[in-house]
Amino acid sequence: KKIVYSDQPVNLSYVELEHPTPVKVDTDLFDSPLHEFDVTWSPDNKWLAYTKQLENHLRAVFVYSLDTKKATQITDGMSDCLYPNWDVNGKYLYFTASTNMGLTTGWLDMTNEQHPVTRSVYVAVLAKDLPSPLAPESDDEKAEKKDGKDGKDAKAAESEKKGEEKAGEKAKEKKPVKVTIDFEGISQRILAMPIPAENYVGMFAGKTGELFLGALPPVVVDGGTEGPTVKISKFELKKR
Secondary structure (H helix, E strand, C coil): CEEEEECCCEEEEEEECCEEEEEEEEEECCCCCCCCCCCEECCCCCEEEEEEECCCCCEEEEEEECCCCEEEECCCCCCEEEEEEECCCCCEEEEEEECCCHHHCCCCCHHHCCCCCCEEEEEEECCCCCCCCCCCCCCCCCCCCCECHHHCEHHHHHHHHHHHHHHHHHHHHHCCCCCCCCCCCHHHHEEECCCCCEEEEEEEECCCCEEEEEEECCCCCCCCCCCCCCEEEEEECCCC
């Protein structure tokens, strides 16, 4: 499948190669050179996630079902959302949101120059029966064991356990991913990630539970031809 765009107003459409007629998904009434839709396919190719400007010029996250041909807004529109990314397991949708970019919504307004902007990272748990990926963890110290199962020492038992877990993960990866979204109550399943707020200018999902983020300084000052330095960081959900 392929994403296509058209101008004035800015429309988002998709095309299936077997039936090459563009299907309109949504329209953004405010044209700008900064971000248009930030669209991304779900792992099972049954959904589109994208951002669109609302009447207040802040962007919200939407998801569109190819089965029902319906778009649904999943964020409240009180923050500016960008960079939606599906986890490859199909269970989560990551995105960034800013609550201090109000002065910069008009990109041609010179009064917003050097206004500091930061974004935080959030995760939406898509199905209502999924556990939170950020559930509290125990801080109890683990007791050392001299013997593992079948009389093996603790290190050997732990190594075998890790091997079994990896084999289980590989078996899960082979199964086709199916994305299920329960829209009712989804606002209560949007969680703040334990990632510092920064001026993120890009976010990309890697393996399950992995995010790569690019950040600029909160205020970007014109430094000549070289431009500002982008800091790249990696976050792993398992290790937090």
